[in-house]
Amino acid sequence: MSKTTSKDLAIIAAKARLLAVKAVYNASSGHPGGSLSCMDALVTLYFKEMNIDPENPKWEERDRFVLSKGHCAPALYAVLALRGFFPEDELNGLRSIETHLSGHPDMRHTPGIDMSSGSLGQGLSAAVGMALAAKVRRMDYRTYAICGDGEMEEGQIWEAAMAAAKWKLDNLCIFVDVNGLQIDGKTADVMPSEPLDEKFQAFNWHVVKINGHSFDQITEALAEARTFKGRPTAILMSTTKGKGISFMENEAGWHGKAPNAEQFAQAQSELEAELQNLGG
Amino acid sequence: MAEKIATRVAYGQALAELAEKYPRLVVLDADLSSATMTKYMASAYPERFFDCGIAECNMTSIAAGMSTCGLKPFINTFAIFASGRAYEQVRNSIGYPHLNVTVVGSHGGISVGEDGATHQCTEDFALMRQIPGMLVCCPCDGHEMKLAVEALINYEGPAYLRLARPATEVITDEIEGYNFELGKGITLRDGTDVSIIAVGIMVPIAMEAADILAAEGISARVIDMHTIKPLDEELVLKAARETSAIVTSEEHSVLGGLGGAVAELVSEEHPVPVVRHGVNDEFGRSGTAAAVLKHYGLCAEVLADKARKAIALRKVGLNQNK
Numbered sequence: 001m002s003k004t005t006s007k008d009l010a011i012i013a014a015k016a017r018l019l020a021v022k023a024v025y026n027a028s029s030g031h032p033g034g035s036l037s038c039m040d041a042l043v044t045l046y047f048k049e050m051n052i053d054p055e056n057p058k059w060e061e062r063d064r065f066v067l068s069k070g071h072c073a074p075a076l077y078a079v080l081a082l083r084g085f086f087p088e089d090e091l092n093g094l095r096s097i098e099t100h101l102s103g104h105p106d107m108r109h110t111p112g113i114d115m116s117s118g119s120l121g122q123g124l125s126a127a128v129g130m131a132l133a134a135k136v137r138r139m140d141y142r143t144y145a146i147c148g149d150g151e152m153e154e155g156q157i158w159e160a161a162m163a164a165a166k167w168k169l170d171n172l173c174i175f176v177d178v179n180g181l182q183i184d185g186k187t188a189d190v191m192p193s194e195p196l197d198e199k200f201q202a203f204n205w206h207v208v209k210i211n212g213h214s215f216d217q218i219t220e221a222l223a224e225a226r227t228f229k230g231r232p233t234a235i236l237m238s239t240t241k242g243k244g245i246s247f248m249e250n251e252a253g254w255h256g257k258a259p260n261a262e263q264f265a266q267a268q269s270e271l272e273a274e275l276q277n278l279g280g
Numbered sequence: 281m282a283e284k285i286a287t288r289v290a291y292g293q294a295l296a297e298l299a300e301k302y303p304r305l306v307v308l309d310a311d312l313s314s315a316t317m318t319k320y321m322a323s324a325y326p327e328r329f330f331d332c333g334i335a336e337c338n339m340t341s342i343a344a345g346m347s348t349c350g351l352k353p354f355i356n357t358f359a360i361f362a363s364g365r366a367y368e369q370v371r372n373s374i375g376y377p378h379l380n381v382t383v384v385g386s387h388g389g390i391s392v393g394e395d396g397a398t399h400q401c402t403e404d405f406a407l408m409r410q411i412p413g414m415l416v417c418c419p420c421d422g423h424e425m426k427l428a429v430e431a432l433i434n435y436e437g438p439a440y441l442r443l444a445r446p447a448t449e450v451i452t453d454e455i456e457g458y459n460f461e462l463g464k465g466i467t468l469r470d471g472t473d474v475s476i477i478a479v480g481i482m483v484p485i486a487m488e489a490a491d492i493l494a495a496e497g498i499s500a501r502v503i504d505m506h507t508i509k510p511l512d513e514e515l516v517l518k519a520a521r522e523t524s525a526i527v528t529s530e531e532h533s534v535l536g537g538l539g540g541a542v543a544e545l546v547s548e549e550h551p552v553p554v555v556r557h558g559v560n561d562e563f564g565r566s567g568t569a570a571a572v573l574k575h576y577g578l579c580a581e582v583l584a585d586k587a588r589k590a591i592a593l594r595k596v597g598l599n600q601n602k
Contacts, residue, residue: 060350107348107377115348116377122341122369129345129353136306136328136351156369159338167330 004048006215011280012082013043013215017244018271019078023094023101025264030095030103033254035075037179037212037239038146044218045144046079054084057111063141064130066115068123069148069177070104071256077101077110085112121154123147124174128164131172131232142226145174150182152193158203164232165204172232173225177212179241181252200234212237245270283422283450287481288386288443290422292317294429295354296324302352302433308343309356310336316356316386316443336361340369340383347379352433358392359385359442363404374438375411381439382432383408388418388442389531390559390576391481393569400564400572405479406536408440409509416509417462418442420483423453424506427460435462444481444531446569451484452504465512471501474587475519478529479505479538482557486529488580493587500587511541513549520550525590527555529583531573534558553593557586 017039024030046052050063067076074094081088086100093099100109104118114130117123127145134141151157164172176196184190193199200207206228210217218237225233241255242248245267248259259267299305299321308330313319322329332339336357343353355362362385363370374381390400408416417432417439419425425443432439452458455468468483469490478486483504490500501523503515519526526546528539539556546554559576566572573579 064349066345115345116372119368119372122337122344122373125338125341125369126345126348126373128338129342129347130349131345132330132342133346133349133351136346137349139349156335156337156341159333159335160342163332163335163338163342166333 006219007278009043009047009215011275011278012047013040014244014271014275014278014280016043016075016078016082018268019081019088019091020074021245021259021264021267023074023077023091024258026092027095028258030074030258031071031256032074032259033181033241033248034069034148034177034179035072036243036245036248037241038069038072038175038177039075039243040213040215041146041175041177041218041237042075042079044215044222046083048219049222050144051141054112057085061139061141064114064127064143066123066127066145067105067117068127068145069120069151070117070123073103073105076105080112120148120151121156124157124160127172127174128160128169131164131169132167134171135167135169143172147174147176149176149178149180149187149193149196150190152176152196153191161200161203161205168230169232170229173222173235175235175237177239178236179239181241181250181255183252183255185252196236204231206231206233207236208233209236212239213243244274284447285422285450286445286447287419287422287425288317288445290425291384291429291443292320294426296320298430298433299325299328304350304352305433306330306346306351306353307356308332308339308353310334310339310361312357312386316384318356336366337369340366341373343381344373344377344379347381352380354382354384356384356386358399359388359401359404360399363401363407363440367407371411375414378413378437380436382441383439384441384443386443387445389444389480390564390572390578391444391446391531391569393445393572394566396566397563402533402559402564404440404442405508405530405532405538406540409536409541411438413438414509415439415462415507417507418480419506420480420504421448421450421452423450424460428506431460431462442480448481449484451487463507463510463512465503465505465507465515467501468504469502471499472523473499474525474527474591475501475503475523476527476529476583476587477503477505477516477519477538477542479508480531482529482531482578485578485580485583489583489587492580492584498587498591505538508538508541511545513545516542516545517550520546520552524552525594526552527557527583527586527590529557531578532558534560553590553597555586555590555593557583
């Protein structure tokens with residue numbers, strides 16, 4: 001997968017955005033805003049960075065991933081389906097009693113989910129546990145997680161940050177999806193968590209700041225994390241909530257709301273136009 | 281006088297003794313290793329001991345992550361923090377994904393003593409019992425604790441284990457035919473007039489109460505219900521059928537713990553009087569363990585009274601049916 005180019009990743013991401021938004025539209029509920037903001041990082045992880053085998057989702061040596069901002073499950077499900085963990089048409093059963101695709105990731109029922117998540121703040125600790133287990137068992141797998149910037153308000157995040165540095169978990173790399181918005185409005189107004197770079201540095205992490213919609217920058221940051229020894233890496237990625245759908249971009253109202261038929265039609269036409277531009 | 285040992289001490293020794301046999305066992309603590317007795321593990325196997333500092337929620341979710349990668353974590357802190365502060369982490373990080381982690385609550389109940397109400401946990405059985413798929417266990421003495429620890433290392437799934445602070449008498453090592461199995465209560469003493477179903481440090485006290493009752497000609501059965509969930513329903517219903525009066529006894533609130541579990545079952549399957557002996561709906565307070573236990577009536581005399589009450593209630597029921 002390492003030959004996958006940024007353009008390849010952009011095409012996959014446009015497809016995944018369409019699948020995720022369609023799934024939320026079909027379910028009439030879900031979280032499109034944050035799903036769209038973290039999508040490019042997710043696609044890069046699953047299509048370029050991580051050592052995984054969709055045919056064998058529980059392979060012991062695989063790299064691990066925790067979606068600590070578990071409400072962005074539609075993005076993860078879309079990426080897992082495109083990567084071959086389960087058929088794409090199953091995405092239409094998001095949040096349905098009939099299917100395995102719960103509103104938040106459920107490791108017991110969905111192939112490819114390494115950790116159940118959804119209660120904010122807990123996923124990063126679980127990722128610390130996975131990375132620590134690799135050290136105990138002298139295994140080479142790496143552990144990744146995506147957290148939200150709103151999620152930084154949970155105290156447990158900083159408990160986990162302290163622990164990851166204590167045990168020098170350089171096999172752990174997290175993204176913080178800094179889209180600046182949460183349910184009640186701007187993160188800066190609800191509960192300011194910046195400066196996140198200085199906070200993570202003070203917690204003895206290696207910090208990289210990037211544009212979370214630049215595949216080149218995401219790829220470079222992941223490569224840097226892989227070689228940085230002695231500390232865990234936090235990639236603080238500046239993103240746009242609702243990225244890729246004009247009327248959802250930078251609107252807190254699209255945190256946890258499904259589009260109606262008209263809105264979905266517009267979203268679809270915008271994402272299909274993007275795909276065409278990319279030649280995908 | 282038989283040997284006295286705190287179940288927390290037996291627990292800590294057992295971990296260190298069993299660690300070689302079970303290489304996947306790892307132990308986490310939250311800055312209480314000299315109280316929870318994981319200090320033995322910490323000094324014998326430092327590479328498999330992780331002090332998470334005073335951050336119980338983080339410790340709980342870390343253990344969840346470790347368990348997904350082939351390790352068997354035992355996490356340790358006081359019962360109030362294990363089941364209370366980190367309740368939602370136990371529920372969502374460990375219980376919901378049904379992960380293979382044993383949550384250990386040391387210093388359970390009011391026999392914590394001098395530290396007082398903030399550190400006395402009388403709600404842990406109720407809280408942990410509510411989580412689907414969670415096993416809840418509280419051995420009655422040091423001998424039983426060691427057997428429970430090995431059984432839990434081999435158990436696959438989320439479990440809660442409660443330890444007690446004070447040294448208490450070891451009674452199960454001399455019981456004929458004693459056999460420990462998670463989920464199976466043990467009849468320590470047979471009887472026909474009333475059954476006392478007890479857990480934890482109330483078990484030896486129940487044996488004393490049975491002696492008091494025997495002196496009055498009342499034959500009391502004593503059941504050591506070390507596993508509250510899954511409850512040994514067969515043994516409870518057998519007691520209901522054969523003695524027609526039940527008393528539950530626990531160092532826990534009378535709300536939602538062993539008493540709740542037994543009453544729920546008996547009222548649905550074979551209604552007979554169930555009298556609950558435990559801490560009434562109130563907080564604990566400071567004092568020596570012995571003084572606090574006495575203050576809240578967690579002693580053989582009060583338990584014997586509860587047994588007399590259960591027998592009297594049965595008679596009321598019989599008369600009403602005439």
